[in-house]
Amino acid sequence: MRTERPLRADARRNRERILLAARHAFAAEGIGVPLDEIARRAGVGPGTVHRHFPTKEALFEAVVVEHLEQLTRDAREALEADEAGSAFFAFLIRMTSEAHAKQDLADAIAGAGANLGSATLRVAADLREIFAALLERAQRANVVRTDVDAADVQAIVLAALTAQRQRADTTRPDRLAALVFDCLRPNDPVARSQR
Amino acid sequence: MRTERPLRADARRNRERILLAARHAFAAEGIGVPLDEIARRAGVGPGTVHRHFPTKEALFEAVVVEHLEQLTRDAREALEADEAGSAFFAFLIRMTSEAHAKQDLADAIAGAGANLGSATLRVAADLREIFAALLERAQRANVVRTDVDAADVQAIVLAALTAQRQRADTTRPDRLAALVFDCLRPNDPVARSQR
DNA sequence: GACTATACGGGGCGACCGCCCCGGTTGTCT
DNA sequence: AGACAACCGGGGCGGTCGCCCCGTATAGTC
Numbered sequence: 052m053r054t055e056r057p058l059r060a061d062a063r064r065n066r067e068r069i070l071l072a073a074r075h076a077f078a079a080e081g082i083g084v085p086l087d088e089i090a091r092r093a094g095v096g097p098g099t100v101h102r103h104f105p106t107k108e109a110l111f112e113a114v115v116v117e118h119l120e121q122l123t124r125d126a127r128e129a130l131e132a133d134e135a136g137s138a139f140f141a142f143l144i145r146m147t148s149e150a151h152a153k154q155d156l157a158d159a160i161a162g163a164g165a166n167l168g169s170a171t172l173r174v175a176a177d178l179r180e181i182f183a184a185l186l187e188r189a190q191r192a193n194v195v196r197t198d199v200d201a202a203d204v205q206a207i208v209l210a211a212l213t214a215q216r217q218r219a220d221t222t223r224p225d226r227l228a229a230l231v232f233d234c235l236r237p238n239d240p241v242a243r244s245q246r
Numbered sequence: 247m248r249t250e251r252p253l254r255a256d257a258r259r260n261r262e263r264i265l266l267a268a269r270h271a272f273a274a275e276g277i278g279v280p281l282d283e284i285a286r287r288a289g290v291g292p293g294t295v296h297r298h299f300p301t302k303e304a305l306f307e308a309v310v311v312e313h314l315e316q317l318t319r320d321a322r323e324a325l326e327a328d329e330a331g332s333a334f335f336a337f338l339i340r341m342t343s344e345a346h347a348k349q350d351l352a353d354a355i356a357g358a359g360a361n362l363g364s365a366t367l368r369v370a371a372d373l374r375e376i377f378a379a380l381l382e383r384a385q386r387a388n389v390v391r392t393d394v395d396a397a398d399v400q401a402i403v404l405a406a407l408t409a410q411r412q413r414a415d416t417t418r419p420d421r422l423a424a425l426v427f428d429c430l431r432p433n434d435p436v437a438r439s440q441r
Numbered sequence: 442g443a444c445t446a447t448a449c450g451g452g453g454c455g456a457c458c459g460c461c462c463c464g465g466t467t468g469t470c471t
Numbered sequence: 472a473g474a475c476a477a478c479c480g481g482g483g484c485g486g487t488c489g490c491c492c493c494g495t496a497t498a499g500t501c
Contacts, residue, residue, distance in 0.1 A: 059498060062448060085488060096450035101490060202413055203422060210409035210426055217401040227398060231405055234429035254468060254477060280458060291480035296460060 066103050068093040070113060077114050077155035086110075112171050115159045119174045122146060126181040136194030139185055140232055143204075147212045147228045157216075160209050179205075196237045207231065261298050263288040265308060272309050272350035281305075307366050310354045314369045317341060321376040331389030334380055335427055338399075342407045342423040352411075355404050374400075391432045402426065 058066070072093035076084040086107055090097045104110035125145055132138035150156035159171075182201055189195040199207075211228040220226050253261070267288035271279040281302055285292045299305035320340055327333035345351035354366075377396055384390040394402075406426040415421050 059447060061498065065449085086490090087488075097489090098450055098452095098491075099448080102448075105490090107489065199425070203425075206409040206412040206422055207426065209412050210405035210422075213408040214401040214405035217404050218397055227401055227405075230394070230398075230429050231402065231426060232429075234425050234427075256468065257478060260479080281460090282458075292459090293461075293481070294479060297478080300460090302459065 062103075065093070065095050065099055069095060069100055069103060069110070073110050073114050074117070077111060077158075078153040081154035081158045082107075082111055108168070111155065111159075112168055114155055116171055116174050118149070118153060118156050119159075119171070119178055122149065123174065123178045123181060126178060126185060130181060130185055130188070135188045135192035139189035139195065140229075142185060143208060143211070143232050144225050144228060146208050147215055148225060150208075150212050151215055151224070157209070157212055160205070160212075193237060195235050199235065204235065207235065257298075260288070260290050260294055263290060264295055264298060264305070268305050268309050269312070272306060273348040276349035276353045277302075277306055303363070306350065306354075307363055309350055311366055311369050313344070313348060313351050314354075314366070314373055317344065318369065318373045318376060321373060321380060325376060325380055325383070330383045330387035334384035334390060335424075337380060338403060338406070338427050339420050339423055341403050342410055343420055345403075345407050346410055346419070352404070352407055355400070355407075388432060390430050394430065399430065402430065 069089065072089050076089050076092060086100055087097050089110075090100045093100070100110070104113065126142060129138040129142040150160070179201060182205075186195065186201055186204055190197050211231040214227045214231055215224070218227055264284065267284050271284050271287060281295055282292050284305075285295045288295070295305070299308065321337060324333040324337040345355070374396060377400075381390065381396055381399055385392050406423040409422045409426055410419070413422060
């Protein structure tokens with residue numbers, strides 16, 4: 052059973068063009084962008100888009116998976132950093148500023164988009180795993196309160212992202228996000244005074 | 247110039263029915279609900295909805311204004327409470343849990359809905375004014391950090407709402423919201439230990 | 442350079458939704 | 472009770488968008 056056949060050159064080129072246009076379009080305006088608009092920006096016909104990605108969700112997923120994989124790589128790097136606390140919080144900031152410029156990620160995290168397929172679920176599971184390790188390490192180092200779990204933090208990341216988008220601050224873009232993340236720090240004065 | 251003519255009895259009854267149905271529909275699913283669905287739930291024809299509210303935004307606004315007015319009343323009450331800090335934070339929690347059950351408010355705050363009319367803007371300005379007073383009082387009492395303004399707090403309310411919706415906790419529905427609001431408290435250990 | 446499979450493009454279908462109009466009905470006032 | 476005006480209901484129009492089909496062009500192969 053030949054599951055894979057090499058794509059023709061022009062087909063591969065068009066596929067890349069579509070993905071590039073979709074990246075920008077979804078990043079700028081979220082999942083609401085019409086497919087025809089993406090096709091127009093990519094310089095191909097609407098039919099071509101549909102052939103490469105049978106449904107709109109499929110295209111959206113392809114873009115989101117790319118971003119999630121990038122985040123997973125970032126999280127792995129953060130896990131190798133020395134200082135547990137700063138690595139954790141820096142990664143949180145990175146997630147929000149990343150998703151800030153990429154509306155699609157926010158849509159995906161919020162689940163506003165659609166029912167995502169198995170590919171996305173697998174990548175998301177990977178990210179969650181690394182992320183949980185990062186969190187646990189920060190909690191052991193007593194820089195993050197211990198009464199929150201990974202899902203809580205994920206919700207708070209989405210929250211910070213919302214705040215940031217609501218009140219775009221050009222001079223200090225991460226100000227509100229950093230403020231919100233402060234609520235994750237432990238309560239005891241000793242730990243707080245260390246930051 | 248007779249600007250006002252008393253509405254006929256059945257017209258007034260239908261108007262109330264539509265508003266009631268719209269309240270529930272918008273609260274449950276946000277602004278995305280089709281007008282025909284609201285008409286169906288209200289037990290009237292789609293044309294009737296359109297006659298009472300010339301556009302969809304008009305109906306949405308009518309519902310949102312009701313909620314904003316309620317919130318404004320709550321804020322005024324909170325301003326008369328004795329303890330500045332608990333009044334402020336209790337009002338924040340109230341806002342989020344209110345908006346939690348009312349998707350429409352979240353849409354309105356986030357501006358996701360549409361360009362709102364002058365009526366909404368006026369009510370929103372009222373609420374902002376009272377809210378700013380509430381915040382300033384809490385800041386003077388040293389229970390809220392002084393490097394945030396009302397717009398920051400509004401963004402954070404929206405953020406807390408997002409977190410709460412993301413991770414619905416039936417046993418402690420306000421847990422995440424309260425957690426997020428903690429980031430508004432001052433940093434110095436003395437003030438923090440008082441809570 | 443010719444032949445075949447593969448891919449392209451754009452026109453079009455169906456669904457959805459907001460908005461509007463018209464024939465019939467019902468409330469209201471004398 | 473009768474007459475008039477206000478109101479109701481539902482069908483329909485126009486626009487949008489996702490999805491698909493088919494005639495044509497083109498890349499890859501001998």
